[in-house]
Amino acid sequence: SQQGEEDPQALSIQEGENATMNCSYKTSINNLQWYRQNSGRGLVHLILIRSNEREKHSGRLRVTLDTSKKSSSLLITASRAADTASYFCATGPLSGSRLTFGEGTQLTVNP
């Protein structure tokens, strides 16, 4: 089973609305990262949150981490059509040597 599982699998909103994506994981982590993938492109790192952090902001992005629930959320505020992409969470385990990516949320922002 996947370490990171995103929810929902697909999300369609109107420009200007907020988009929230969730990620759940199973084992203890050192950090959790969010990446964006535009169609036909490579993944781009958005934000990294460490296990001792609860919230982090970067521009219109807000990430929260709840280690007791083993979950994280990515909030994109005031969405734009250019935010249309797949969003992946990736967990860096406490003991382990690799990131494990979730299956992604496909976000569509309609103009």
Added chain:
Amino acid sequence: DTAVSQTPKYLVTQMGNDKSIKCEQNLGHDTMYWYKQDSKKFLKIMFSYNNKELIINETVPNRFSPKSPDKAHLNLHINSLELGDSAVYFCASSQEGSTDTQYFGPGTRLTVL
């Protein structure tokens, strides 16, 4: 300048052929990776090299052989290509360990006919 580059971007070939994908990073990172992304966008790590040494080797068929001539390059050679090898292959690099922020190349879409 492109941080992580891969060539070719598209690769269409027949079953049974041997092909290579090249990757270069100009970020000065010590660690490089190969990932495979299937049609459902599931991303799975294949290999990781740190300063030219193999550190992660997932359960990948031995038809896949990575080669790192120096820490800025990690190439992927695939022998006897099969239909199931069709996917997008991504190279990535990171400055520190394998759980650090990773920088991805643009991907190589491999289609095996």
